[in-house]
Amino acid sequence: MTIRLDVAGIGVGPFNLSVAALLAPLSELKTGFFERRPAFDWHPGMMLPGTRLQTSFLKDLVTSADPTSPYSFLAYLVAKQRFYRFINAEFPRIERREFADYLRWVAQQLPNLHFGSEIRDVRHNGDCFVLSFSDRQIEAEQLVVATGSVPHVPDWGAPHLGEQALHASQYMTTPLNLTGKNVVVIGGGQSGTEIVLDLMNGARGELASLTLVSRRPTLEPLDESPFTNEFFTPDYVSAFHRLPEERKPAIVERQKLASDGISPDTLRELTQALYVADFLDPGQSRPSLLPFREVCAMRRDGKALRLSMHNGFNGEDEELSADLVIFATGYRSVLPSCLAPLSERIRRARNGRLALREDFSADWDGPAEQRLFFQNAGRLSHGIADPQLSLAAWRSAVIANSLLGRRHYNDSDAAAPLHWTAPEQPTAPTAKAA
CATH class of the missing domain: 3.50.50.60 (FAD/NAD(P)-binding domain)
Known part of the structure; x- marks a missing residue:
């Protein structure tokens, strides 16, 4: 019997792990996230002793969307019985090794993750998405795709x-x-x-x-100064997304040292x-x-x-x-090869990147109610925060709310103290007739 899901996730890195953590408690959605690797592992080749995250531990998988989630970093500390030791140690930034252990811990708790499950290809049969594995097929109404990062090496090397x-x-x-x-x-x-x-x-x-x-x-x-950090807020991402395509690349390039x-x-x-x-x-x-x-x-x-x-x-x-x-030449973002059958059906922007709507869904020629959401594919559509952990929980909340069709998770914050566009002028009071 073919299983039919409301939401299928392709790949389980930190970003799809975040979405899976927000969707797991929702009984109204049947979800499954599939990963070819046998278990979760985050950048094992760069876990040098003493190296630290460049962002706050509060910007974890779930906290900004749901601070009561059992999958927060603070919940992890309590579960590991080291909450007070962590607080007393006063780390300015946590070690990368500890955050990697937190991510593994979340992956072990979630019931909607399936490791050792390689997707051969994904097609749309006119009714739904069909994910083909070596031994079965799974149908899905919606897809959340973790765009993979692969090591970048210059052509000469x-x-x-x-x-x-x-x-x-x-x-x-x-x-x-x-x-x-x-x-x-x-x-x-x-x-x-x-x-x-x-x-x-x-x-x-x-x-x-x-x-x-x-x-x-x-x-x-x-550059992690206070006003530069405003680039990593929902308010800025919303303003950036509304810009004309041709303005975005130069702005992103100027902000390079912020990330x-x-x-x-x-x-x-x-x-x-x-x-x-x-x-x-x-x-x-x-x-x-x-x-x-x-x-x-x-x-x-x-x-x-x-x-x-x-x-x-x-x-x-x-x-x-x-x-x-x-x-040490970084990474580049690539679409999973299993999406090849759908590639020509997904619209690209003029810069060749995916044309992503504000909710991170792609513009494609299939049924409007059946969507493909893409993670880590919006640097030139949503700004420099897109590949970073900083807004992972917020983006997951945006995607989860869009899937639900209602605002279940918090996906907003106070407006920035900077005006990215001209501020609205107050309306002058109407003069009273004499």
């Missing part, structure tokens, strides 16, 4: 991936003994800096040399480590920091790799030799 070149996402899951090796880290963001600090601490042996290469003009701090900079604490830790290496422990090796470099090619040179790069500061070309290259 991809052919060399292997024993001497890897992406940062593999750093903690790859056995590395780098004693006597020349190591180059590509990328001057948070991940690249964290890896440099880890290597400086001797976690992978005593290196012959360590070099950080970044095309940014310096190691740039994350893609290095935490000030991490920068402080690095500069202190450099001070110690230079003045207090001269025997300790210290990294070479090379900003403003654009790597344009990499080739094999005997047993080593040779990088060719352009120095944007003085205009000169430079070369660098490495025994290992680590790409």
Whole structure:
């Protein structure tokens, strides 16, 4: 017998985990979220000891939508019997490892998750969506799609991936003994800096040399000042979504350091480590920091790799030799391959991205009452907060309310103190007749 769901989720990362947590208590909806991996795991390759989230623990999977949810981070602390220890420790930011454990804990509680379930393809038969697995089919009225993030490696580096070149996402899951090796880290963001600090601490042996290469003009701090943080609010996302498409890319680019900079604490830790290496422990090796470099090619040179790069500061070309290259070059968003049968039916905006409505549903040529909602696909439709954890619970509330057809969860907040558009002028009082 074919099972029919009201809502099917494709993929279970943090974003769909958030939606699943909000939908699980609702008996009126039959939901199921499917993931090909055997269990939930969040960026295992980047769980370096001591690394911290760049956002508040209150911006968890559910709290802004439902602070009474049993799936909040505070509920997790109570369940783990460490609420008071956590409060007394006064963490300015929680460790990434603890947040990953929280996400796993939620995944273990939810009854509507199905791991080890790979979806082969998704079609629409004129009546509903049909999800095909190796051993069964499931029908669904609505879909919530977790757009996957895959490691990004520049075209010049991809052919060399292997024993001497890897992406940062593999750093903690790859056995590395780098004693006597020349190591180059590509990328001057948070991940690249964290890896440099880890290597400086001797976690992978005593290196012959360590070099950080970044095309940014310096190691740039994350802008987490109060008014910049207004970009991560429902009020701003709503205003941004209403903008004409052609205005959005330039605005997102100007806001880059609001989401893609290095935490000030991490920068402080690095500069202190450099001070110690230079003045207090001269025997300790210290990294070479090379900003403003654009790597344009990499080739094999005997047993080593040779990088060719352009120095944007003085205009000169430079070369660098490495025994290992680590790409801290971020991720790119991709649609799940199982959606290929529906791909041509989903409208794209002029920039090639999905055309998403304010409730994160896509514009497609199928029945209007049967919708596809997309997570982590709206950076150029909804703003820089879209790929971040900051508004995960709010976006899930928007999607849940749209699925229900009513406002069940909180999906709004006070207006920002900044006016993104011209404020309404008060109406002048009408003069009384004499």
